[in-house]
Amino acid sequence: MRLNEDMAILEDISSTKEVLTPDDPFQRIVGQEHAVTLVRSAVKQRRHVLLCGVPGVGKSMLAKAAATLLPEPKEQITLRHNPLHPNRPEVVLEHLDTDQGQQEAPIVLDSVYFRPDNLPFDVAVKMGYRCSRCGSLSLPSQSVCMECEATKRYEWIIGETDNTSFSGLFRTLELIGEPALTTVSRPESFNGVPVSATYERSQDDTILVRYVHNTSEPQTSRGEFPDHVLVSRTSRRFVRASGASPVELLGDVEHDPYGSADSLGTAPYLRVVPGAIHEAHEGILYLDEIAALGPYQKHLLTAMQDGTFPIAGRNPHSSGAAVRVDDVPCKFVLFGACNVEDLHKILGPLRSRIRGYGYEILLDSWMTKTSETVRDTVRFIAQTVREDGRIPHLDREAIFSVLKIAETMAFQLDGARNALTLRLRELGGLIRVAGDLAVQESAENVKSSHIEKAKSLSKGIEGNDSRSIGQKSNMPQSNYGDYFF
Numbered sequence: 001m002r003l004n005e006d007m008a009i010l011e012d013i014s015s016t017k018e019v020l021t022p023d024d025p026f027q028r029i030v031g032q033e034h035a036v037t038l039v040r041s042a043v044k045q046r047r048h049v050l051l052c053g054v055p056g057v058g059k060s061m062l063a064k065a066a067a068t069l070l071p072e073p074k075e076q077i078t079l080r081h082n083p084l085h086p087n088r089p090e091v092v093l094e095h096l097d098t099d100q101g102q103q104e105a106p107i108v109l110d111s112v113y114f115r116p117d118n119l120p121f122d123v124a125v126k127m128g129y130r131c132s133r134c135g136s137l138s139l140p141s142q143s144v145c146m147e148c149e150a151t152k153r154y155e156w157i158i159g160e161t162d163n164t165s166f167s168g169l170f171r172t173l174e175l176i177g178e179p180a181l182t183t184v185s186r187p188e189s190f191n192g193v194p195v196s197a198t199y200e201r202s203q204d205d206t207i208l209v210r211y212v213h214n215t216s217e218p219q220t221s222r223g224e225f226p227d228h229v230l231v232s233r234t235s236r237r238f239v240r241a242s243g244a245s246p247v248e249l250l251g252d253v254e255h256d257p258y259g260s261a262d263s264l265g266t267a268p269y270l271r272v273v274p275g276a277i278h279e280a281h282e283g284i285l286y287l288d289e290i291a292a293l294g295p296y297q298k299h300l301l302t303a304m305q306d307g308t309f310p311i312a313g314r315n316p317h318s319s320g321a322a323v324r325v326d327d328v329p330c331k332f333v334l335f336g337a338c339n340v341e342d343l344h345k346i347l348g349p350l351r352s353r354i355r356g357y358g359y360e361i362l363l364d365s366w367m368t369k370t371s372e373t374v375r376d377t378v379r380f381i382a383q384t385v386r387e388d389g390r391i392p393h394l395d396r397e398a399i400f401s402v403l404k405i406a407e408t409m410a411f412q413l414d415g416a417r418n419a420l421t422l423r424l425r426e427l428g429g430l431i432r433v434a435g436d437l438a439v440q441e442s443a444e445n446v447k448s449s450h451i452e453k454a455k456s457l458s459k460g461i462e463g464n465d466s467r468s469i470g471q472k473s474n475m476p477q478s479n480y481g482d483y484f485f
């Protein structure tokens with residue numbers, strides 16, 4: 001397809017100002033129809049995606065567009081001080097549709113068996129094992145004490161009620177002869193922690209005691225240990241991570257210079273920092289250079305398999321190293337990006353997981369030149385101008401110059417004839433340089449002459465005068481360079 005054919009396609013356009021550009025992030029993506037279709041269904045079905053392609057063809061754009069399809073997050077991840085083991089904070093997963101969060105099971109801190117003679121006095125009286133007057137032991141089935149012949153629960157009730165008031169007296173009379181209780185609960189202290197102790201009689205007259213730490217207490221009553229929101233309901237669930245550091249990816253526990261000095265230091269649960277995998281819970285974790293993760297790929301795989309991943313202090317010399325939070329939720333959809341050459345650096349099991357539960361998508365670096373793809377490329381030019389916001393629109397001749405360059409790039413970089421490049425970041429760069437030149441000249445539009453000038457300015461370092469950079473022949477092959485002639 002030659003220039004006059006391009007002109008025929010664009011006969012109605014005199015400048016990119018007249019070109020409509022869509023707001024929908026998927027519609028803004030030029031080419032890559034195959035990838036767009038797969039990504040749309042991947043998000044809907046919560047499948048993992050590996051986007052593979054040369055730089056600047058829209059991998060990040062696709063991932064960001066995918067994020068717009070995510071439903072609102074429903075869960076908030078909160079950490080709670082664990083008074084028994086401060087270095088093992090508790091995780092609470094709260095749901096958006098309930099005020100109090102998920103129904104929490106009470107945490108049983110310990111359970112032990114007691115014999116009746118070891119029970120606290122008042123509990124033994126309530127359960128009918130002791131006479132409240134003389135304290136002697138007998139079975140609950142005996143309502144009268146064999147030692148002092150008192151009604152077993154009488155004096156205890158007098159003692160517990162206000163025996164100077166009539167209401168106390170009537171209550172006392174009501175309860176005389178009442179059967180002994182099989183279960184008694186009372187507040188107690190367990191290793192210095194306030195708990196609810198429940199005594200339960202079993203058939204062989206042993207008593208099981210459970211010390212329960214009631215986590216459904218409202219937050220306001222947590223006093224000096226208010227909950228620590230690790231991943232807020234309202235947080236953005238499109239999380240981009242380079243994976244260069246394990247802390248960024250997997251989380252950490254910050255160092256506290258006061259270490260374990262309780263009264264001075266910051267409580268461990270407040271020093272826990274979520275990783276990108278946790279922040280992306282219910283959302284998308286976008287890993288730009290997934291192959292660069294190296295050995296951390298196996299942690300990523302574990303997180304994907306389990307849907308939870310512990311957060312621990314990663315620096316062994318820090319006080320944070322003693323702290324660990326188990327089972328922190330991280331149910332994310334992985335969007336990984338990589339170059340084709342780096343595919344072999346991705347762990348086999350990780351690729352297999354992505355293939356098994358998602359898609360590996362190869363992005364195109366060029367598209368066949370048709371009237372439709374010509375219009376798409378012109379739309380891309382208009383998008384670039386509007387996104388930049390500081391450069392004027394391209395006139396008709398400038399548009400043809402850009403189309404010609406797009407065609408040359410497809411041929412020189414990918415060997416594709418009668419094609420247009422999809423390496424659009426570079427093409428966008430050229431348009432911006434041309435736009436800046438037009439601004440310098442106070443030109444109303446970007447003209448073909450600006451594009452021509454930008455071509456030479458846009459050459460990368462390798463494409464410039466070799467005298468300033470040493471031996472040109474030693475420079476690596478550049479994406480810039482000769483295709484701008």
Ligand SMILES: Nc1ncnc2c1ncn2[C@@H]1O[C@H](COP(=O)(O)OP(=O)(O)OP(=O)(O)O)[C@@H](O)[C@H]1O
Nearest residue numbers: 028029030054055056057058059060061424425428
């Ligand atoms: N297919 C495309 N459609 C529209 N614009 C594109 C497309 N590809 C790239 N661009 C333009 O190039 C810019 C960079 O694209 P993007 O960051 O998505 O590339 P990438 O493939 O993620 O590159 P890298 O491998 O370097 O991370 C985008 O902001 C957009 O302006």
Ligand SMILES: [Mg+2]
Nearest residue numbers: 059060288337
């Ligand atoms: Mg990118």
